[in-house]
Amino acid sequence: MTGKLYGIGVGPGETGLMTLKAKEVLDKCGVIAYPVKKVGEGSVALDIISPVVDISEKSIEEFLFSMDPDDSVREKCRKDNLDKMCRLLDNGEDIAMVTLGDVGVYSTYMYIDSEIRARGYETEVIPGIPSFCHGAALAGVPLMIGNEGLAVVPVAKENSKLLEAALESFDNVVVMKAFKSIRMLAEMMESKGIPVERATVVSNVGMEGEYVGPMDLDREYGYFTTVIIKKKG
Numbered sequence: 001m002t003g004k005l006y007g008i009g010v011g012p013g014e015t016g017l018m019t020l021k022a023k024e025v026l027d028k029c030g031v032i033a034y035p036v037k038k039v040g041e042g043s044v045a046l047d048i049i050s051p052v053v054d055i056s057e058k059s060i061e062e063f064l065f066s067m068d069p070d071d072s073v074r075e076k077c078r079k080d081n082l083d084k085m086c087r088l089l090d091n092g093e094d095i096a097m098v099t100l101g102d103v104g105v106y107s108t109y110m111y112i113d114s115e116i117r118a119r120g121y122e123t124e125v126i127p128g129i130p131s132f133c134h135g136a137a138l139a140g141v142p143l144m145i146g147n148e149g150l151a152v153v154p155v156a157k158e159n160s161k162l163l164e165a166a167l168e169s170f171d172n173v174v175v176m177k178a179f180k181s182i183r184m185l186a187e188m189m190e191s192k193g194i195p196v197e198r199a200t201v202v203s204n205v206g207m208e209g210e211y212v213g214p215m216d217l218d219r220e221y222g223y224f225t226t227v228i229i230k231k232k233g
């Protein structure tokens with residue numbers, strides 16, 4: 001029988017925040033897959049599941065999604081990955097691709113899911129707790145309350161307009177991939193009359209080096225850094 005592909009959100013860092021469903025599906029899949037940008041870089045998502053899922057008898061497969069500036073290199077990589085996945089599925093393997101946080105929040109898995117479905121295979125997404133939900137819980141702030149809205153935006157060179165629009169239009173803004181942009185964000189807030197005290201940085205939540213606190217412009221932040229801005233305090 002042909003196998004099935006699962007995209008599994010394993011939560012942002014703490015193993016205890018994985019869902020029972022994630023564990024159930026991981027336990028039954030013979031192949032655990034994870035995407036990487038560089039060969040051998042490992043997977044935080046794999047580290048999260050390891051304490052509660054016995055992976056010793058499973059096949060662990062790394063899938064390289066190259067960030068090479070050359071389109072043809074990236075395209076070849078993507079096609080090779082899809083072909084390899086289809087071979088595993090044709091061999092009857094159920095594959096669980098693990099993703100940090102939730103699968104629907106900026107994850108590579110969703111590209112794979114639609115392509116694998118288009119090739120006629122069955123897929124299923126198992127949601128997880130997004131990093132900003134855990135961050136808000138640790139910070140003790142509601143993401144939104146009453147009739148408020150929430151914008152979730154990434155920091156990216158090509159979308160500073162989106163970030164500005166979110167800050168102007170929404171009571172609450174979650175800024176993802178903010179690690180190199182804390183100073184820029186503080187300046188943008190000030191230029192819009194939003195006190196920087198309204199921002200909470202949530203970095204490495206549920207991981208070593210966890211930081212939940214105000215914007216500290218002298219601090220170095222790693223990739224797993226998100227900022228929660230609440231304009232109404």
Ligand SMILES: C[S@@+](CC[C@H](N)C(=O)[O-])C[C@H]1O[C@@H](n2cnc3c(N)ncnc32)[C@H](O)[C@@H]1O
Pocket residue numbers: 012013099100101102103104105106107129130131132135175176177178179202203204205206207223224225226
């Ligand atoms: C590619 S996105 C993945 C998001 C993930 N799927 C989720 O649901 O949170 C990577 C960004 O997620 C945020 N992130 C992921 N894990 C985090 C953590 N443990 N603590 C704080 N932010 C985190 C950071 O903004 C990071 O730059």
